[in-house]
Amino acid sequence: xxxxxTLLRRELASYFLGPMALLVVLAFQxxxxxxxxxxxxxxxxxxxxxxxxxxxxxxxISGSPPFWIGMLVAIPALTMRLxxxxxxxxxxxxxxxxxxxxxxxxxxKWLAGVGMYLVLLVPFALYLxxxxxxxxxxxxxxxxxxxxxxxxxxxxxxxxxGLFFSSLTRNQIVAAVLTFATVFMMIVLSSAxxxxxxxxxxxxxxxxxxxxxxxxxxxxxTGQLDLRFLSLHLSVAVLMLYLTVKVLEYxxxx
Amino acid sequence: xxxRVLDFLTRPEVWAIASALAGFLTLTWAIRGAPIGxxxxxEPEDAPGxxxxxxxxxxxxxxxxxxxxxxxxxxxxxxxWSLPAFAAxxxxxxxxxxxxxxxxxVSPTLRRTLEFSNTALTASLVAxxxxxxxxxxxxxxxxxxxxxxxxxxxxxxxxxxLLKSLDRPVSFDVFFGNSPQSGRQLDRVRxxxxxxxxxxxSRVRVEYLDPNSDVKEFEALVKRVPDMVGMVGDGIVxxxxxxxxxxxxxxxxxxxxxxxxxxxxxxxxxxxSTFDGEDVVTSALIRLxxxxxxxxxxxxxxxxxxxxxxxxxxxxxxxxxxxxSSVGTDAVxxxxxxxxxxxxxxxxxxxxxxxxxxxxxxxxxxxxxGRGGQLIVLAGNAEAAGLAxxxxxxxxxxxPGMAVDPRFSLRGRPNLVLAPIPPGASHPIAETLAGRxxxxxxxxxxxxxxxxxxxxxxxxxxxGNPAVVASPFLRTGPxxxxxxxxxxxxxxxxxxxxxxGPLNLGVAVAVRPRTASEKPMPRLVVISSSFAADxxxxxxVPANLDLLMNAIHWLRGRPELLGIAPKTHESLLFxxxxxxxxxxxxxxxxxxxxxxLGLGATTYLARRD
Numbered sequence: 001x002x003x004x005x006t007l008l009r010r011e012l013a014s015y016f017l018g019p020m021a022l023l024v025v026l027a028f029q030x031x032x033x034x035x036x037x038x039x040x041x042x043x044x045x046x047x048x049x050x051x052x053x054x055x056x057x058x059x060x061i062s063g064s065p066p067f068w069i070g071m072l073v074a075i076p077a078l079t080m081r082l083x084x085x086x087x088x089x090x091x092x093x094x095x096x097x098x099x100x101x102x103x104x105x106x107x108x109k110w111l112a113g114v115g116m117y118l119v120l121l122v123p124f125a126l127y128l129x130x131x132x133x134x135x136x137x138x139x140x141x142x143x144x145x146x147x148x149x150x151x152x153x154x155x156x157x158x159x160x161x162g163l164f165f166s167s168l169t170r171n172q173i174v175a176a177v178l179t180f181a182t183v184f185m186m187i188v189l190s191s192a193x194x195x196x197x198x199x200x201x202x203x204x205x206x207x208x209x210x211x212x213x214x215x216x217x218x219x220x221x222t223g224q225l226d227l228r229f230l231s232l233h234l235s236v237a238v239l240m241l242y243l244t245v246k247v248l249e250y251x252x253x254x
Numbered sequence: 255x256x257x258r259v260l261d262f263l264t265r266p267e268v269w270a271i272a273s274a275l276a277g278f279l280t281l282t283w284a285i286r287g288a289p290i291g292x293x294x295x296x297e298p299e300d301a302p303g304x305x306x307x308x309x310x311x312x313x314x315x316x317x318x319x320x321x322x323x324x325x326x327x328x329x330x331x332x333x334x335w336s337l338p339a340f341a342a343x344x345x346x347x348x349x350x351x352x353x354x355x356x357x358x359x360v361s362p363t364l365r366r367t368l369e370f371s372n373t374a375l376t377a378s379l380v381a382x383x384x385x386x387x388x389x390x391x392x393x394x395x396x397x398x399x400x401x402x403x404x405x406x407x408x409x410x411x412x413x414x415x416l417l418k419s420l421d422r423p424v425s426f427d428v429f430f431g432n433s434p435q436s437g438r439q440l441d442r443v444r445x446x447x448x449x450x451x452x453x454x455x456s457r458v459r460v461e462y463l464d465p466n467s468d469v470k471e472f473e474a475l476v477k478r479v480p481d482m483v484g485m486v487g488d489g490i491v492x493x494x495x496x497x498x499x500x501x502x503x504x505x506x507x508x509x510x511x512x513x514x515x516x517x518x519x520x521x522x523x524x525x526x527s528t529f530d531g532e533d534v535v536t537s538a539l540i541r542l543x544x545x546x547x548x549x550x551x552x553x554x555x556x557x558x559x560x561x562x563x564x565x566x567x568x569x570x571x572x573x574x575x576x577x578x579s580s581v582g583t584d585a586v587x588x589x590x591x592x593x594x595x596x597x598x599x600x601x602x603x604x605x606x607x608x609x610x611x612x613x614x615x616x617x618x619x620x621x622x623x624g625r626g627g628q629l630i631v632l633a634g635n636a637e638a639a640g641l642a643x644x645x646x647x648x649x650x651x652x653x654p655g656m657a658v659d660p661r662f663s664l665r666g667r668p669n670l671v672l673a674p675i676p677p678g679a680s681h682p683i684a685e686t687l688a689g690r691x692x693x694x695x696x697x698x699x700x701x702x703x704x705x706x707x708x709x710x711x712x713x714x715x716x717x718g719n720p721a722v723v724a725s726p727f728l729r730t731g732p733x734x735x736x737x738x739x740x741x742x743x744x745x746x747x748x749x750x751x752x753x754x755g756p757l758n759l760g761v762a763v764a765v766r767p768r769t770a771s772e773k774p775m776p777r778l779v780v781i782s783s784s785f786a787a788d789x790x791x792x793x794x795v796p797a798n799l800d801l802l803m804n805a806i807h808w809l810r811g812r813p814e815l816l817g818i819a820p821k822t823h824e825s826l827l828f829x830x831x832x833x834x835x836x837x838x839x840x841x842x843x844x845x846x847x848x849x850x851l852g853l854g855a856t857t858y859l860a861r862r863d
Binding site: 016017019022025026029033036037040041043044048049050051052053054055122123126127130131134135137138139140141142143145146207210219222223224225226227228231232235236238239242243246250 | 329369373376377380381384385387388391392398399400401402403404406407438439441442445511525527529823825826827828829830834835837838839841842843845846847850853854857861
């Protein structure tokens with residue numbers, strides 16, 4: 001594991017030395033701007049509530065369609081090149097023949113992806129201290145912390161999925177499409193499936209609700225830090241990283 | 255016909271089998287290097303023949319699919335059903351690995367098969383461990399960590415223990431209308447009942463009804479629970495048990511919410527609501543589990559406020575009666591001039607009599623005490639209640655004057671005294687209300703006999719009754735005093751005449767135990783305001799009702815019913831002018847854009863050089 005810092009620097013440099021990452025961050029900044037604008041207007045309206053469930057701040061990110069659409073696009077865009085690009089350009093061979101293990105390669109790429117993902121969340125978080133201190137709006141910080149933790153582990157899972165698909169192919173577009181399809185299924189189809197299951201009063205409604213990303217985000221957004229969701233995210237991330245290591249081992253031997 | 259086809263296609267088994275078939279074909283193609291039916295590449299002469307290789311590939315793929323099928327069966331049918339599939343799948347994959355290891359250097363196809371088998375085996379094991387871990391976490395993981403400021407997603411340990419120990423099913427039929435307020439209140443109720451269900455999913459059932467759209471279901475509910483007839487507004491029917499042995503109680507939304515909180519708490523930039531739901535619902539459940547309804551007698555015949563008046567804007571104690579009813583206690587009127595106190599009434603309330611009780615009535619109360627009865631007195635000294643002698647026997651005496659407090663009072667009226675309950679209040683009646691205030695209009699100071707006199711109290715007080723112990727649980731603030739001339743135009747303390755605060759406005763009396771092993775027996779609670787339970791003041795300061803309920807539970811020796819602290823939610827309004835709102839949006843945005851563009855420019859320049 002001692003090579004991870006070096007490999008991580010290499011991966012982060014490859015993100016930030018190109019225009020792609022900055023463009024994606026700019027796009028997220030634009031989404032955050034619109035979201036925050038909407039939030040400020042909502043908070044200024046008469047807000048009579050008996051619980052935090054309808055608090056606009058609780059749905060600031062978790063209930064924002066532009067945020068999730070942005071995620072659907074950004075995650076494949078950020079992860080598709082992690083391994084596929086190296087395979088296409090042939091730089092994977094020198095990397096795998098260097099005295100580094102597949103685990104180190106995979107973990108460093110994953111950490112770089114997660115780092116980049118967290119940078120995408122910064123624009124959304126940036127406004128809140130201004131609202132709290134400058135606007136003297138003493139909102140409940142707990143739900144924001146809970147959502148931050150939840151979105152972070154969610155990102156770890158998404159990046160691991162993207163990394164796995166990137167390792168399967170040398171074509172970045174194929175990797176992006178596979179990642180998009182999987183993340184779309186987790187974000188959109190799971191919610192639609194839950195709605196259908198509830199309508200049909202199916203026994204599996206609770207199970208599909210448990211894996212629905214939007215439900216998880218909404219739970220985190222209301223201030224409930226459900227460790228079961230964190231466990232699910234980290235489990236999927238570990239499994240995907242393990243499979244990615246196996247794919248790279250297979251490539252090295254093949 | 256088409257319906258039958260559709261039904262067939264929507265069966266999960268069909269999809270499982272179709273997916274398995276597709277998986278088999280795809281994986282076999284991937285490992286063989288050619289689809290089934292097409293010849294594979296030539297392999298060295300010492301490699302096993304193509305038919306053998308195809309059988310090995312098919313076995314490995316079937317083994318892997320059996321492992322996946324085991325996972326499906328475990329999720330869909332049950333773990334025991336999955337065990338044969340897992341055993342067969344892992345057995346086949348292990349056998350393929352063991353038997354064909356010797357060919358890994360001579361046959362590329364078999365080497366791929368072995369690598370696939372090895373990866374499938376370890377990946378299945380890793381996935382299995384993670385899935386089992388998640389299933390265990392899902393089933394036994396407990397509640398989420400509640401990070402909200404007002405603890406909206408937490409239940410008290412008392413409620414959790416009650417729910418976990420349920421031995422019969424509990425149902426909550428929630429009926430809320432579709433007005434905006436009902437919708438918002440329903441959110442909070444749903445939040446609470448979700449926690450109840452999560453605490454014991456197998457015993458707790460929650461159903462939601464809209465009386466306007468679910469008309470048939472609502473009518474059936476009313477038929478099943480006649481107490482709902484005549485009820486105004488939204489509420490919850492709490493059911494305990496099933497069938498003929500089941501029992502119900504109805505909780506109205508008026509009992510659940512303390513609406514806008516107290517007016518003096520209200521600020522223009524926030525909407526404060528206090529939710530008593532957990533206290534009310536848990537108390538109702540405890541009562542239902544006990545299976546019997548208690549009875550509390552309210553004396554009548556001396557101008558006492560009506561227990562039937564439910565209108566919050568009208569004088570009466572109907573709201574208190576409704577709260578009692580929601581926890582399974584019936585309120586009955588008792589006219590002591592005419593009737594004996596019923597034998598099933600063990601607690602009597604004397605609330606705001608306008609004329610003194612007669613000697614016969616006081617004697618009946620004495621007899622009531624003799625049979626172990628308990629008493630709550632809500633009376634001041636403005637009108638003589640005729641209870642002075644009785645109370646003196648319990649070491650309580652009304653002092654002269656009226657409690658006033660220019661600092662802690664409602665709407666700046668000193669006679670509407672607010673008694674703050676300090677954090678760390680130790681008496682059980684006040685303990686759960688720490689940090690709140692109780693409104694006691696026109697209250698009289700209470701003196702406890704037997705103890706050392708306090709500053710300003712007469713030194714020649716009569717001795718106290720050593721058999722009882724009186725403890726104050728409610729006091730005015732330090733700036734209060736007992737105004738000897740409450741009718742004066744300007745209320746001002748006269749140090750020579752007026753007793754200085756803090757003044758006792760609530761005293762609880764218990765009979766001393768005879769032996770050290772026994773506990774004191776609660777007997778009497780005196781609150782020195784005739785209006786403390788009045789509808790109008792209870793709506794104004796809801797803590798009054800909680801205090802009265804706590805007094806009842808303390809007298810009955812029911813510590814488990816002593817109130818669960820209510821949860822207060824604040825909806826904040828962002829009262830900023832448009833200029834500030836614009837600055838809040840633009841300043842961080844410009845800052846972020848400058849940083850991003852700066853980073854981009856720096857990178858560009860560095861790379862160009």
